Amino acid sequence: xxxxxxxxxxxxxxxxxxxxxxxxxxxxxxxxxxxxxxxxxxxxxxxxxxxxxxxxxxxxxxxxxxxxxxxxxxxxxxxxxxxxxxxxxxxxxxxxxxxxxxxxxxxxxxxxxxxxxxxxxxxxxxxxxxxxxxxxxxxxxxxxxxxxxxxxxxxxxxxxxxxxxxxxxxxxxxxxxxxxxxxxxxxxxxxxxxxxxxxxxxxxxxxxxxxxxxxxxxxxxxxxxxxxxxxxxxxxxxxxxxxxxxxxxxxxxxxxxxxxxxxxxxxxxxxxxx
Amino acid sequence: xxxxxxxxxxxxxxxxxxxxxxxxxxxxxxxxxxxxxxxxxxxxxxxxxxxxxxxxxxxxxxxxxxxxxxxxxxxxxxxxxxxxxxxxxxxxxxxxxxxxxxxxxxxxxxxxxxxxxxxxxxxxxxxxxxxxxxxxxxxxxxxxxxxxxxxxxxxxxxxxxxxxxxxxxxxxxxxxxxxxxxxxxxxxxxxxxxxxxxxxxxxxxxxxxxxxxxxxxxxxxxxxxxxxxxxxxxxxxxxxxxxxxxxxxxxxxxxxxxxxxxxxxxxxxxxxxxxxxxxxxxxxxxxxxxxxxxxxxxxxxxxxxxxxxxxxxxxxxxxx
Numbered sequence: 258x259x260x261x262x263x264x265x266x267x268x269x270x271x272x273x274x275x276x277x278x279x280x281x282x283x284x285x286x287x288x289x290x291x292x293x294x295x296x297x298x299x300x301x302x303x304x305x306x307x308x309x310x311x312x313x314x315x316x317x318x319x320x321x322x323x324x325x326x327x328x329x330x331x332x333x334x335x336x337x338x339x340x341x342x343x344x345x346x347x348x349x350x351x352x353x354x355x356x357x358x359x360x361x362x363x364x365x366x367x368x369x370x371x372x373x374x375x376x377x378x379x380x381x382x383x384x385x386x387x388x389x390x391x392x393x394x395x396x397x398x399x400x401x402x403x404x405x406x407x408x409x410x411x412x413x414x415x416x417x418x419x420x421x422x423x424x425x426x427x428x429x430x431x432x433x434x435x436x437x438x439x440x441x442x443x444x445x446x447x448x449x450x451x452x453x454x455x456x457x458x459x460x461x462x463x464x465x466x467x468x469x470x471x472x473x474x475x476x477x478x479x480x481x482x483x484x485x486x487x488x489x490x491x492x493x494x495x496x497x498x499x500x501x502x503x504x505x506x507x508x509x510x511x512x513x514x515x516x517x518x519x520x521x522x523x524x525x526x527x528x529x530x531x
Numbered sequence: 532x533x534x535x536x537x538x539x540x541x542x543x544x545x546x547x548x549x550x551x552x553x554x555x556x557x558x559x560x561x562x563x564x565x566x567x568x569x570x571x572x573x574x575x576x577x578x579x580x581x582x583x584x585x586x587x588x589x590x591x592x593x594x595x596x597x598x599x600x601x602x603x604x605x606x607x608x609x610x611x612x613x614x615x616x617x618x619x620x621x622x623x624x625x626x627x628x629x630x631x632x633x634x635x636x637x638x639x640x641x642x643x644x645x646x647x648x649x650x651x652x653x654x655x656x657x658x659x660x661x662x663x664x665x666x667x668x669x670x671x672x673x674x675x676x677x678x679x680x681x682x683x684x685x686x687x688x689x690x691x692x693x694x695x696x697x698x699x700x701x702x703x704x705x706x707x708x709x710x711x712x713x714x715x716x717x718x719x720x721x722x723x724x725x726x727x728x729x730x731x732x733x734x735x736x737x738x739x740x741x742x743x744x745x746x747x748x749x750x751x752x753x754x755x756x757x758x759x760x761x762x763x764x765x766x767x768x769x770x771x772x773x774x775x776x777x778x779x780x781x782x783x784x785x786x787x788x789x790x791x792x793x794x795x796x797x798x799x800x801x802x803x804x805x806x807x808x809x810x811x812x813x814x815x816x817x818x819x820x821x822x823x824x825x826x827x828x829x830x831x832x833x834x835x836x837x838x839x840x841x842x843x844x845x846x847x848x849x850x851x
Contacts, residue, residue: 265652272647276661279719283664285687286676298685300693348572355565356558363573370580372828374779376800377820378583380590380807384597385583404575434564463669465782470808481671485786488675495679502672513667517660520667521726 290314290499297496310496317500320491322475326483327508333395333479334461337402341457342450344403349412350438354424371406383470397471398479402461408453415449416442452523455516462509480505591817601814608818619819621794622802623826625710629798630777632714638770641724646758648725649732659729663722674786677716678703681787703788706795713783713796724769731765732758760843767838771831778827799823 284304289297290313292306318324351357352364382401391397423441432440443450468482478486484501491497513520591608595601612619648659665673680686681702689699700708735758743753781800784790790797790805799819807816 265650268647268650269652272652272658275644275647276658279665280661281687282676282680282719285680289679300685300690302685302687302690344571344575347568351565351569351572355561355568357562357565357569360565360569363569363576366581367576370584372824373584374775374820374824374827376779376803377587377817377824378580380813380817380820381583381586382579383807384586384813385578387597401579404572404579406576406580409572434561434568438568459667463671465671465785466804469785481669481782484669484671484675488671488678488786495682495685498675499679502675505672506668509667509669510664513664514660521659521663 286499286502289496290503292496294494294496313496313500314504317497317504320497321483321487321501322478323480323483323501323504325476326478326480327504329395329398329477330462330480331508333398333402334458336399337461338454338457340399340403341405341408342454345405345408345412345453346443346446346450347438348409349416350442352409352413353416354421354437354442355434367406367409371410379466379470386471392471393473393477394471395477398468398477401467402457405453405457408457411453412446412449415446419445448519448522451516451519455520455523458512459509587817587820590814591821593814595813597811597813604814608815609822611815612818612822618794618797618802619822622797622799625795625797626778626780626799628710629714629717629780630774632711633717633777634770634773636714637718637721637724637773638766640718641721641769642728642762642766644721644725645728645732648729659725662725666720666722670782671786673716673720674783677712677719677783678787681712681716703796704792706791706793709788709792709795713780713787716783717777717780724773727769728762728765731762735761763838763842764844767834767842771834774830774834775827778823778830 288304291309293310296303296306386392386397419442424437427437427441463481465481465485468479472482484505487501592603592605593601594604644662648655680688683689683701683704692699702712703709739757740753743757779800780798784796784798784801788796790801803816803819806812806819
């Protein structure tokens with residue numbers, strides 16, 4: 258569709274204004290994170306601090322224990338995402354490619370449970386973790402996330418689109434089913450694996466609900482949990498809170514900017530982020 | 532793009548048409564590989580999905596304070612929540628209001644953005660990045676940022692309103708404005724919808740627009756007669772997903788308002804959380820969680836049902 262010049266200019270303007278409006282809260286947060294408490298509470302609001310208070314970031318890191326929280330989030334997210342990709346892709350491979358007695362029954366059972374929301378299962382899950390004595394452990398943070406019903410389903414749909422003749426060719430060439438998985442299915446499903454990886458990365462990195470339940474001690478706080486707890490504790494120290502929020506945003510933004518194309522296609526593919 | 536339900540349905544059909552495996556030496560090898568490949572997933576499924584669902588079913592019919600053994604009370608939890616619990620109805624009211632306002636408004640906004648991004652504008656990719664950015668950052672950080680924006684005294688929003696000589700509302704500190712504030716804030720993250728719609732728009736074949744133009748259709752007519760019908764399956768999908776997601780709002784209310792003031796933002800999931808993990812009424816909380824499931828399921832099914840009247844599927848005779 259070709260647009261006339263005047264229309265193009267006005268659309269361009271609308272787009273730019275909209276983008277400015279969306280960026281506004283970000284800039285506000287960054288600006289507040291570099292101000293003194295006095296500047297933060299001034300009216301009219303100050304946008305450029307007189308002297309940027311970089312020490313706010315130091316204070317945030319010290320008060321909120323953010324270094325440790327970053328490390329915890331990184332460990333939990335990495336192990337969960339990698340584990341999930343392995344577990345789900347193996348499961349999806351079995352569902353999509355390997356015939357064995359009971360497979361279809363399992364798959365039907367799986368489909369039947371897929372619509373049931375997380376919040377139904379979270380109470381039994383919590384009591385399970387609690388009675389196993391796993392409250393306050395990495396295991397509690399990581400294990401339930403290793404297995405993702407949605408991920409298995411997504412990958413199975415993906416694998417189903419790969420021609421079965423490639424499997425047959427591998428078998429004729431003397432390969433076995435693990436060769437098919439490693440050298441045919443996985444390399445041809447990079448887009449699907451990437452989509453699932455990004456989807457779980459966002460979900461696990463950002464989640465608050467589960468860590469709130471299973472973690473009590475500061476040493477195991479994930480980043481969202483550390484921020485949430487600090488919010489209650491240092492409620493008036495707005496500039497420090499904003500510094501902490503900026504720190505929490507940076508890793509996701511960096512990953513997002515690096516993998517932007519994959520992010521966009523993963524959302525378009527899975528459409529599942531809330 | 533098809534909805535998840537449609538995919539599930541198709542998968543089920545594929546299964547029904549599936550063949551029985553024969554067991555030869557090769558088949559046995561394949562079956563063994565199958566069992567090995569499936570076992571980590573199957574273990575996870577049994578422990579973290581199936582068992583909890585069955586347990587949740589049982590727990591919802593008990594009174595269970597976690598430290599003592601659960602006591603079977605039949606449907607009394609459901610009886611209590613339906614007929615004796617004002618807070619339950621408050622949480623339903625708050626959640627439904629949130630969904631009713633948030634879902635359509637964000638759908639319209641993200642569609643508008645997607646249409647903009649689909650034009651040949653300068654810096655399109657940069658703008659797409661900016662629009663999508665708010666949807667990826669942690670909700671906890673988003674919430675903290677907006678607490679500060681909504682701050683009645685020093686917040687940027689009321690400072691802006693003050694420029695017009697009016698004093699802005701108390702936002703999240705007022706029982707009247709807290710829910711609208713959370714709805715406004717949720718609109719900041721329209722990027723997800725935009726990306727889904729944009730993918731849909733780019734899938735519409737150009738020849739349809741060309742044919743419409745030759746037939747003398749103007750921009751508005753092309754939008755109504757080509758874009759909307761062709762996009763309607765994606766719209767349905769995005770709406771259902773957004774409804775499911777919006778019903779489960781928790782983090783914002785937990786961080787920003789703690790359900791207040793005066794239970795004005797006591798969303799259903801927050802109420803489940805309180806019952807289970809603050810008051811340790813595990814049985815009652817499970818019953819609430821099942822209600823959440825049923826409400827979301829009924830609404831999703833109703834939307835899918837209604838879609839027969841407004842969703843256009845290519846290659847189907849009749850339709851819109």
